[in-house]
Amino acid sequence: MAQLSSNLLYTAFVLYLVSIVFFSGAIKAKSADGTKIAPSRSAKIGILITIIGFIAQVGYFITRWIAAGHAPVSNLFEFTTFFGMALVGAFIVIYFIYQTPLLGLFTLPIAVLIIAYASMFPREISPLIPALQSDWLHIHVTTAALGQAVLSISFAAALIYLVKVIDQTKSDKKTFWLEVIMYTLISTLGFIIVSTAFSMANYESTFNYIDKNNAEDQIEFAMPAIVGPNEGELQSEGSFQPLIEMPAIINAKKLNTLIWSLGSGLLLYGLLRLIFRKRVSAMLQPLVKNISADLVDEISYRSVLIGFPIFTLGALIFAMIWAQIAWTRFWGWDPKEVWALITFLFYAAFLHLRLSKGWHGERSAWLAVIGFAIMMFNLIAVNLVIAGLHSYAGS
Numbered sequence: 153m154a155q156l157s158s159n160l161l162y163t164a165f166v167l168y169l170v171s172i173v174f175f176s177g178a179i180k181a182k183s184a185d186g187t188k189i190a191p192s193r194s195a196k197i198g199i200l201i202t203i204i205g206f207i208a209q210v211g212y213f214i215t216r217w218i219a220a221g222h223a224p225v226s227n228l229f230e231f232t233t234f235f236g237m238a239l240v241g242a243f244i245v246i247y248f249i250y251q252t253p254l255l256g257l258f259t260l261p262i263a264v265l266i267i268a269y270a271s272m273f274p275r276e277i278s279p280l281i282p283a284l285q286s287d288w289l290h291i292h293v294t295t296a297a298l299g300q301a302v303l304s305i306s307f308a309a310a311l312i313y314l315v316k317v318i319d320q321t322k323s324d325k326k327t328f329w330l331e332v333i334m335y336t337l338i339s340t341l342g343f344i345i346v347s348t349a350f351s352m353a354n355y356e357s358t359f360n361y362i363d364k365n366n367a368e369d370q371i372e373f374a375m376p377a378i379v380g381p382n383e384g385e386l387q388s389e390g391s392f393q394p395l396i397e398m399p400a401i402i403n404a405k406k407l408n409t410l411i412w413s414l415g416s417g418l419l420l421y422g423l424l425r426l427i428f429r430k431r432v433s434a435m436l437q438p439l440v441k442n443i444s445a446d447l448v449d450e451i452s453y454r455s456v457l458i459g460f461p462i463f464t465l466g467a468l469i470f471a472m473i474w475a476q477i478a479w480t481r482f483w484g485w486d487p488k489e490v491w492a493l494i495t496f497l498f499y500a501a502f503l504h505l506r507l508s509k510g511w512h513g514e515r516s517a518w519l520a521v522i523g524f525a526i527m528m529f530n531l532i533a534v535n536l537v538i539a540g541l542h543s544y545a546g547s
Contacts, residue, residue, distance in 0.1 A: 153219040154277060160212035161233065165267055167205030168240065172260050174198030178253035179439050195253035202256065203244060209237045220277045222285075225293040227278075232270030232531070234294065238301035239263045242455075246305055250451055254443050259308040265340045272347040288474035292466055296492075299463025300527050303499065306455035307524035309448040310517035312440055316448075317514055320434040327431065333521060334432035336528075338424070339417025343409070346416040350375045357391035359384040364400040371405055378411050379404050410532070449513055452520050453506060460499045467492040491530040498523055 380394025
């Protein structure tokens with residue numbers, strides 16, 4: 153059953169890649185009124201393949217649930233693959249509302265990167281720790297992920313808007329920050345490439361170290377340790393010696409993963425700039441010339457309207473109920489709790505500014521981008537670097 157689950161996930165991943173090709177072939181078509189891109193034959197094939205891939209990924213989720221005996225959202229691999237699945241599901245629904253193939257060309261690569269990113273983490277099925285043995289695992293985590301997925305559609309639409317309206321003929325703060333976004337997405341791809349390379353090379357280094365409870369423990373690195381664990385002693389001969397030792401409160405292995413991601417992304421981004429001699433966002437600009445800026449602005453806003461209450465239910469209300477059951481308190485200022493609150497407050501401010509101050513267009517798009525950055529910081533940096541009660545999610 154576990155093997156079938158893996159095969160279904162791989163099938164979904166490949167189908168999403170194929171669908172991106174078909175969506176890219178649909179971007180030249182334009183409706184008569186100029187409000188949206190018409191669903192061409194290529195777009196229809198693209199959405200059909202996307203739906204088949206989504207069904208395959210749902211099959212992965214169900215078969216892994218059967219094999220594990222619990223909802224497969226208990227670690228970083230499982231949660232992130234579910235997040236990617238929810239993102240594709242949200243895209244499919246919004247596609248049939250707005251019939252905008254270009255949204256698939258920007259949303260599906262993000263989903264593919266998320267699923268590929270998840271696959272870099274341990275995929276073994278393991279028993280739930282006591283704190284997770286509750287039906288609230290299914291309710292809290294899946295609802296929070298679904299809310300984040302819908303909010304991510306807002307980011308994809310906002311990214312299309314910014315690529316379209318920002319003038320790439322001059323260098324200013326707008327072009328700089330848009331390139332930062334592109335670099336971040338490329339860094340995820342860089343991490344996948346580097347992790348795969350070291351995995352194929354069977355690289356591994358083992359350290360004895362002192363953990364945050366002042367106890368001796370052992371940890372294995374799958375990539376050369378640029379940063380090492382607290383009072384770490386390298387046990388593997390011929391392995392790379394860390395340049396810096398981290399305090400016990402920092403998870404050195406996960407921070408090392410983050411450093412490799414950013415470093416490989418910088419190298420890959422530099423190569424793209426060197427080859428094409430232009431900004432990455434400038435390379436994408438011809439793809440969005442036929443899309444209506446008002447249409448993608450509306451998609452971005454309505455995605456927040458839908459995703460915000462779902463996220464609030466899952467990440468705050470359901471989370472506090474479960475925290476009371478598991479830890480006998482509703483709130484404990486754990487890093488994940490804090491960043492969930494920050495995400496809630498940010499999107500509440502987004503809606504306030506949009507409704508009461510009339511923020512729309514470019515300013516609204518930048519807010520959607522910042523909101524997505526906050527969610528990704530919570531998913532990646534908080535899980536990979538900061539130790540807390542939710543640290544099991546990064547295993």
